[in-house]
Amino acid sequence: MQHFSASPREIVGSLWRNRQLILTLIKHEVLGNFNGSIIGVLWSFITPTIMLAVYIFVFSGIFKARWNSESTSMSEFGMVLFVGLIIFNIFAECLNKGPTLILAHVNYVKKVVFPLEVLPWVSLGGALFRAVVSITVWLTAYVILFGLPHLTVLLLPFVVLPLLLLIMGLTWFLASLGVYLRNITQFVALVTTVTMFLSPIFYPANALPERFKILLLLNPLTSIIEGGRDVLFWGVVPDLQFLAIYFVVSLFIVWLGFAWFQKTRKGFADVL
Incomplete structure (x- = not known):
């Protein structure tokens, strides 16, 4: 029986060895959403643009919502809310796909020698592409409404990195669990929905x-x-x-998720 390493080193090793495959699958996953569309990938920009405009119009224009008592801009609520949704959508998209990652690629398990551990990277890559597009739209709106953005924008990758590692660990865990427990998909969808309302997306944390x-x-x-x-x-x-502590904890979780996936993948072919 083939041995699958569960060492932390193998996480980086597998990512590096399969980098071209991962990039190709991410490209296929992103472009696959626009097959048959006249304007193709431009839809990925149109959708967040329309949604951001709707949030600004509804919450700031109709409801006259203010993020806090010191707010002066009518556009502030929609802009602040959209940032929270961008980050949440990365989390929700990857976790909701997690339990079906292996089930959706049964042929990779049974018929060919394929590095199954790369599938969560592909899922995260697709989610990050959509997040980058949304952030680009957000920054464009910020320039139009408020002027040049703050230099602290450059720190965003460092802020999000610990969460991305946590997502990878959870996705590896759920991808394996989904093979053995088919009903886990509904449970994960419920958890992500609850998490959305328990996150400071539509309201400030101090509220x-x-x-x-x-x-x-x-x-x-x-x-x-x-x-x-x-x-x-x-x-x-x-x-x-705090971000440094979060990063260290996420490194541990990403290793646990990867180790679980590597230890349990031997039984995928038998179950499927």
């Missing part, structure tokens, strides 16, 4: 009553969403010490 703030503290999205807003909209440097 939650004190007795419920523990829910925000336990939510891995809270600090990343708040940090994303800090660097993109408010021009504030986030808590780098």
Whole structure:
């Protein structure tokens, strides 16, 4: 029986060895969404542009919503809300796909020698492509509405990196679990929906009553969403010490998820 290494080194090794395959699959995954479309990949820009315009119009124009009592711009609520949604959508897209990653590629398991561990990278790559497009739209809107963005925008990759590692660990775990427990898909969809409303996306973190703030503290999205807003909209440097701790914890989780996947993949062919 083939041995699959579960060492932390193999995470980087597999990523490097299969980098061309991963890039090709990401390209196929992104472009596959636009097959048959007249304007093709431009749809990836049109959709977030329309959604951002809707958020600004509805929340700021109709409901006259303000993110906090000091807000002066009518466009602020929609812009701040959209940042939270961009970060949440990366998390939700990868986790919702996780349980079906192997099930959707049964031929890779049974008929060919294929590095199954790259599939979560492909899922994350597609989600990141859509996030980058959305951030580009957001920055364009920011320039139009407020002027040049803050230099802290350059810190966004460092803010999001710990969450991306956490997502990879969870996706490897769910991809394996989905082979053995087919009903896990519905459970994960429910959890991501609940997580959306327990994250400071539609409201600032300080708006939650004190007795419920523990829910925000336990939510891995809270600090990343708040940090994303800090660097993109408010021009504030986030808590780098906390991000460093988050990064270390995420490294441990990504290794656990990868190790679980490597140890359990031997049984995929038998179950499928």
